[in-house]
Amino acid sequence: MTFEKLEKNLMDVIQEEQAKLGFRREKIRLYYPLSTLNHLLNTEDTAEEMSVTLTGQPESMTEKLGKLTVTRRGDRFCLCIPEEGSAYVHEHFAETGFIYELIRLIGQHDCKIKDIRQLFLRYSENIHIEEMRGEDFDIMIRFPEEIGDPYCYCFRDEGCHVIYHRFLPEDYADLMKA
Template sequence: MGYDKLEKNLIDIIKEEQAKLGFFKEDIRLYYPLSSLNHFFAANDTADEMQARLSTLPASLTDKLGDIMVSHKGDRFCFHIPPQGTVYVHDNTAENEFIKELVNLVGRHGCTMNEILDLFHTYSENIITEEMDNGEFDRLIRFADNPEDTYYYCFKDEGYHIIYHRFLPEDYTDFDF
């Protein structure tokens, strides 16, 4: 189950990168804290134990994304994905239309929080939104009923544009916003 969660997240991040930057046949490096990886595997591994766990990834993952090299410095892990991975995601997975629209919307000068809420509502009437006052973000928005998108989207209105970051639910809880 943990490798399935890891695979889904790697693919989701590659899709988001391709929505932001376009498709390029290239190596990419994705970074994870140890705590996120432990969430995927419902584990409490040390960094060395996690490195050992990830030293041989299942064929179901490497057949798609290639020979991923995993390394770590302390509790920070790097997944070096070869060009095969970006090509696989581009050629074999459906575009995430929501992410694509969100990236385009927040990339536009003058984007408003109401426009972001409207976008979420075009994908589901059942969203959860909470005001935040932690210095990092102003608002949390997430889908209440979409098993394909369980991310927590946190937004910050910086006056001239809005930025966002999406978190896995467990990581969001760890941050204790």
């Protein structure tokens, strides 16, 4: 078991939050279902076992994000990142790149799925696109593995604006099974 994938995900989510809301030195609470934590840590823990697993945060992670406080209710975990974690992400990641461009684009009132597809194509010509069934999303777009952005971005055009959610590939696969 390694915490590297969890650490990256935490920093990615903080960076996404800062792109949306701006930086503020503050505690950040992120909520994860047990299944996602198992995907991130490559474990098959029960909720009780995961509570124990998360107490073993490596120094390499706590040096950057601080010591995470972990609470849970059933199979839902709250990871509270101290103020130094939000500051670390702000100080070490430039406010440029794909996630910043995506959030700016989606923030435009006239944003369409075709505009989002064009943004992805500016970063890679080899994007993967899937039309989605169901009511939640219209389309999923993801980059090839070599780009280093592991997420599946799911979009829905609600007429007057586009909404999105990004999933780990494993969580996306679970979503598609449901």
